[in-house]
Amino acid sequence: MNIIVCIKQVPETTEVKIDPVTKRIVREGVKGIINPYDSYALEEAIRLKERFGGQTTVISMGPPQAESALREALAMGIDRAILLSDRLFAGSDTLATSYILASAIRKLVPFEIIICGRETLDGSTGQVGPEIAFHLGIPYATFVSGINQVADGQLECVRLMEDHYETLALPLPSLITVVKEINEPRLPSLRGLLRAKKAEIPVWGASNISGKIEFFGQEGSPTRVVECWHPEIKAEGKVVKGEPEQLAQILYETLKEKGLV
Amino acid sequence: MILRLLKDKCTGCQQCLDACPFNAIDWKERFPEINENCRFCRKCIQVCPEGALVLEETEKKIDTSGYRGIWFFAEQRQGKLSSVSRELLQVCLQMRETLKEEVAGVLLGYQVKKLADQLLAHGCEKVYLVDRPELENFLEEPYALVLAELIRRYRPNIVVAAATMMGRAFFPSVAARIGTGLTADCTQLHIDPESKLLVQTRPTFGGNLMAQIICRYHRPQMATLRPKMVEEARSVQQPKGQVITETVSTQLPSVVKLLAQKRAENLVDLQEAEVIISGGRGLGDGKNFDLIRELATLVGAAVGASRAAVDSGWIPYPHQVGQTGRTVKPKIYLACGISGAIQHLAGMRTSDFIIAINKDPDAPIFKVAHLGLVGDLFQIIPFLIRKIKENKS
Ligand SMILES: Cc1cc2nc3c(=O)[nH]c(=O)nc-3n(C[C@H](O)[C@H](O)[C@H](O)COP(=O)(O)OP(=O)(O)OC[C@H]3O[C@@H](n4cnc5c(N)ncnc54)[C@H](O)[C@@H]3O)c2cc1C
Numbered sequence: 001m002n003i004i005v006c007i008k009q010v011p012e013t014t015e016v017k018i019d020p021v022t023k024r025i026v027r028e029g030v031k032g033i034i035n036p037y038d039s040y041a042l043e044e045a046i047r048l049k050e051r052f053g054g055q056t057t058v059i060s061m062g063p064p065q066a067e068s069a070l071r072e073a074l075a076m077g078i079d080r081a082i083l084l085s086d087r088l089f090a091g092s093d094t095l096a097t098s099y100i101l102a103s104a105i106r107k108l109v110p111f112e113i114i115i116c117g118r119e120t121l122d123g124s125t126g127q128v129g130p131e132i133a134f135h136l137g138i139p140y141a142t143f144v145s146g147i148n149q150v151a152d153g154q155l156e157c158v159r160l161m162e163d164h165y166e167t168l169a170l171p172l173p174s175l176i177t178v179v180k181e182i183n184e185p186r187l188p189s190l191r192g193l194l195r196a197k198k199a200e201i202p203v204w205g206a207s208n209i210s211g212k213i214e215f216f217g218q219e220g221s222p223t224r225v226v227e228c229w230h231p232e233i234k235a236e237g238k239v240v241k242g243e244p245e246q247l248a249q250i251l252y253e254t255l256k257e258k259g260l261v
Numbered sequence: 262m263i264l265r266l267l268k269d270k271c272t273g274c275q276q277c278l279d280a281c282p283f284n285a286i287d288w289k290e291r292f293p294e295i296n297e298n299c300r301f302c303r304k305c306i307q308v309c310p311e312g313a314l315v316l317e318e319t320e321k322k323i324d325t326s327g328y329r330g331i332w333f334f335a336e337q338r339q340g341k342l343s344s345v346s347r348e349l350l351q352v353c354l355q356m357r358e359t360l361k362e363e364v365a366g367v368l369l370g371y372q373v374k375k376l377a378d379q380l381l382a383h384g385c386e387k388v389y390l391v392d393r394p395e396l397e398n399f400l401e402e403p404y405a406l407v408l409a410e411l412i413r414r415y416r417p418n419i420v421v422a423a424a425t426m427m428g429r430a431f432f433p434s435v436a437a438r439i440g441t442g443l444t445a446d447c448t449q450l451h452i453d454p455e456s457k458l459l460v461q462t463r464p465t466f467g468g469n470l471m472a473q474i475i476c477r478y479h480r481p482q483m484a485t486l487r488p489k490m491v492e493e494a495r496s497v498q499q500p501k502g503q504v505i506t507e508t509v510s511t512q513l514p515s516v517v518k519l520l521a522q523k524r525a526e527n528l529v530d531l532q533e534a535e536v537i538i539s540g541g542r543g544l545g546d547g548k549n550f551d552l553i554r555e556l557a558t559l560v561g562a563a564v565g566a567s568r569a570a571v572d573s574g575w576i577p578y579p580h581q582v583g584q585t586g587r588t589v590k591p592k593i594y595l596a597c598g599i600s601g602a603i604q605h606l607a608g609m610r611t612s613d614f615i616i617a618i619n620k621d622p623d624a625p626i627f628k629v630a631h632l633g634l635v636g637d638l639f640q641i642i643p644f645l646i647r648k649i650k651e652n653k654s
């Protein structure tokens with residue numbers, strides 16, 4: 001069984017730090033990490049391979065430094081990695097990103113399962129997975145929290161909605177996006193680290209994949225970010241110390257004011 | 262689209278470097294150099310005192326005049342209209358004031374005609390209803406197929422859905438089918454009075470960066486809206502709208518099959534909850550969640566948790582609030598023994614009123630709390646419970 005995992009490198013922290021003296025945004029030392037949900041995607045791919053055999057491939061679209069995220073995935077035990085990087089890909093929204101990823105995946109057929117994370121730490125739209133499925137014309141399921149079985153060309157999985165779980169059956173090939181509950185990602189082994197360090201990671205640009213250039217990057221992106229700002233953290237709250245009974249009294253009165261008790 | 266630097270104008274003042282929210286400007290040999298992180302947000306252009314940065318757009322304009330109407334996807338679960346549907350209606354009615362276009366709801370399901378009437382009773386001008394057994398339970402594929410077909414048929418200007426799990430599961434597929442943009446999880450939607458474009462405001466980077474997004478050259482303009490951002494639409498005296506029953510040519514055999522639905526015990530919809538009481542590592546042990554549950558039952562609250570509590574196995578994952586869990590916005594959020602790591606704050610900081618109990622006066626949770634109580638939760642909460650019970654009897 002061939003499995004493809006899509007991962008994105010995101011900044012380690014979403015906290016935007018401002019230097020108190022120069023008032024500049026601190027850029028140094030913000031490490032890139034694998035998007036947390038994507039670690040679960042990688043782990044699930046490795047487990048499926050351990051159960052059913054086949055090959056695991058990880059792909060990421062991003063700037064050249066995204067290579068380090070791919071090496072981490074190899075260290076966990078993914079078989080091969082491909083980096084999609086080209087100036088023509090820059091400024092992609094989810095429609096263009098999913099189109100580029102799908103165009104690369106077409107070069108990787110045959111595959112049975114594509115696994116994405118539920119959403120990213122930075123853009124956090126959760127749209128890339130479902131849109132890849134559309135471009136490839138395959139079925140998909142979101143928020144998958146467990147895989148029951150894969151047999152007879154079918155994937156049976158459980159997904160988590162707001163207030164209930166659903167069991168779904170998808171014909172293969174198909175795509176799933178996964179949530180944290182699905183597994184606990186392993187740490188890389190020493191052997192994995194060594195292998196990852198030496199591995200060749202091919203870089204594919206626009207000319208290496210199928211697809212039309214006008215659908216790549218900013219040109220292919222219907223949405224535009226026109227304004228950004230940092231919201232202020234409101235600090236008008238009050239913090240009180242005191243005897244527990246006193247504090248309980250304050251809490252009681254607040255709840256009463258709000259009509260709760 | 263290219264962001265170009267006019268080197269003869271650049272004085273090397275580095276103001277663009279400071280203004281860029283995306284780390285997209287490198288400093289190379291006295292000049293700024295734009296790298297792949299650029300999102301074309303124009304911040305650098307706005308701050309450059311010399312006008313040395315220019316954005317060259319090569320896009321050709323498309324004719325958007327044939328697209329009219331403000332649509333929302335009316336979410337229903339088990340034959341009940343979600344409250345978020347009335348919120349969406351309210352947002353659309355607000356946009357109507359500037360845009361002066363008809364507000365219509367799209368309702369998909371089986372035997373749900375009466376829900377269409379409820380929408381009319383709240384001021385909706387038109388409801389497109391597709392009533393078929395295949396639509397009884399939500400599944401991405403048939404829902405996306407039907408909505409995309411209706412969009413092609415009527416060419417609305419704007420289509421919005423709720424940023425619930427349902428909305429976020431199938432709306433991307435609709436947008437991709439149409440080939441238009443989709444802005445996720447907005448906290449505000451309004452019409453720019455001049456351009457008449459839909460301005461979509463959304464938090465990113467765990468709520469640390471707000472962005473405004475538009476979709477200029479594609480139609481419809483599509484977005485999902487976070488629940489509880491606006492009041493629900495009020496009922497009107499004399500409903501004037503009409504229900505239009507639509508047929509769709511598309512066959513609706515879903516290749517994905519729904520085999521079972523299981524309501525997990527104690528699992529409540531945290532996004533819908535008005536009051537949430539959450540416990541963290543400070544509880545010290547899984548069985549101490551009983552204390553939280555007792556209080557929650559008394560005041561009619563849902564139970565949440567920090568990641569630390571979930572990872573310790575004290576409470577199942579669906580209760581987790583924060584970056585890799587749920588994003589919530591209750592009227593009251595009571596955090597008990599939660600330190601307030603940035604990942605937790607990302608999921609709850611927009612709550613209307615935040616109360617924190619923590620014995621560490623330096624806990625970061627106090628920075629976002631409207632009321633912070635420095636003390637031991639194992640003493641405060643039992644006192645509180647006793648007090649509530651006394652006053653009840
Ligand atoms: C402030 C801001 C706001 C934005 N808002 C929007 C918006 O509302 N709508 C929109 O269309 N775009 C938006 N974008 C652009 C969007 O972030 C990018 O398109 C990005 O490439 C992918 O979207 P995401 O990070 O939301 O990924 P998600 O859709 O949240 O990612 C889901 C999964 O898809 C896979 N994946 C995502 N990106 C990649 C990648 N580059 N390589 C491999 N796998 C990947 C991963 O498995 C990931 O877990 C915004 C960008 C910024 C900076």
Ligand SMILES: Nc1ncnc2c1ncn2[C@@H]1O[C@H](COP(=O)(O)O)[C@@H](O)[C@H]1O
Pocket residue numbers: 540541542543544567568569570597598599600601602605618619620621624636637638639
């Ligand atoms: N008995 C207690 N009462 C109140 N707060 C506590 C108690 N014990 C630990 N804490 C706090 O609980 C927090 C743990 O939070 P977290 O790791 O976010 O779940 C820390 O900030 C502690 O200060």
